[in-house]
Amino acid sequence: MANPLNFLNRCLFIDRENIGELFRYLINTKLTIKMPDRVPGGVTRSFQALIPSMLILTLVAGVQLFMTLQVELSIFEVIFKVIQQPLQGFGDSLAASLVIAFLNHILWFFGLHGTNIIGSVIEPIYLPLIEQNLAAFQAGASAYDVPFTVTKPFLDTFVFMGGSGTTFALLLAIFIVVRKQRQHPYHQVAKLSTPAGLFNINEPVIFGLPIVLNPVMWIPFILVPVTLTIVSYVALTTGMVPKTVAIVPWTTPPIISGYLVTGGSVRGVLLQLVNLTIATAMYIPFVMAGAKAMTAEINKNKAEVNEGEKIS
Numbered sequence: 001m002a003n004p005l006n007f008l009n010r011c012l013f014i015d016r017e018n019i020g021e022l023f024r025y026l027i028n029t030k031l032t033i034k035m036p037d038r039v040p041g042g043v044t045r046s047f048q049a050l051i052p053s054m055l056i057l058t059l060v061a062g063v064q065l066f067m068t069l070q071v072e073l074s075i076f077e078v079i080f081k082v083i084q085q086p087l088q089g090f091g092d093s094l095a096a097s098l099v100i101a102f103l104n105h106i107l108w109f110f111g112l113h114g115t116n117i118i119g120s121v122i123e124p125i126y127l128p129l130i131e132q133n134l135a136a137f138q139a140g141a142s143a144y145d146v147p148f149t150v151t152k153p154f155l156d157t158f159v160f161m162g163g164s165g166t167t168f169a170l171l172l173a174i175f176i177v178v179r180k181q182r183q184h185p186y187h188q189v190a191k192l193s194t195p196a197g198l199f200n201i202n203e204p205v206i207f208g209l210p211i212v213l214n215p216v217m218w219i220p221f222i223l224v225p226v227t228l229t230i231v232s233y234v235a236l237t238t239g240m241v242p243k244t245v246a247i248v249p250w251t252t253p254p255i256i257s258g259y260l261v262t263g264g265s266v267r268g269v270l271l272q273l274v275n276l277t278i279a280t281a282m283y284i285p286f287v288m289a290g291a292k293a294m295t296a297e298i299n300k301n302k303a304e305v306n307e308g309e310k311i312s
Helices: 004-011 016-027 041-048 050-071 076-093 095-108 113-140 152-158 165-175 185-197 203-208 215-237 256-260 267-309
Strands: none
Touching: 016 050, 016 076, 041 165, 050 095, 076 095, 095 113, 095 152, 095 203, 095 215, 113 152, 152 215, 152 256, 165 203, 165 215, 165 267, 185 203, 185 267, 215 267, 256 267
């Protein structure tokens, strides 16, 4: 075999889809245990799946044994070398971080939990990167000299402040725009959403304002995180701000998180303040448009009610 890893790469196509198809095929053959009609359906299906499941487990174990004997690598090591290492190399790039920021917020706009959906993809890529930064920092390297810029704390701390969409800045923009209209629905939603927003929990504002399927808020909700990703990436790669060298809970409030993830640097806090200022300024025109439209709708509804009362 000229290159065992090429063959192993082809072996990785024994994935969930193909395993599912194989199981579907086997369960419709005679390689199943038949039970009498009087047996409950749940028990019958369990026995029917027994032999196909054993055959599939044997097949997968055989692939694992073959790889171990031929190249002395487990299937997990092969996946790491063939898939995860190249992805990690791409992951520490501005392009990858922009794709993540964009996809995350597109999903949220349609009411899907973008963070959870893409989390299973990005965490295996970005958690090892922050672990390597942490190891280098603990070994005596400066936070400016650790190898990786884009990590999970990079996104959580400098981009997703207040949650996806940097909605902490949205709350600030609302308080600025409707500061004199305390009974305005925007002000009420912001007031109720702020305690959770301090800990990067933003479902109250995403579904309460709402942002989901809201054409007015769609543009800044996507544009703000993309802009902050670029600003933060430039700040870290040019050495203006230390790179991330600590893992903190995603619920750590802004300002505190910026100080901690950069190894105790005030510059991390300053970058967060700059990003919040940029994001708030970007949100303000759209909040003004949304608040104005909602005020007009409220006044229209009141006028219709008053007209109806006069007629009656």
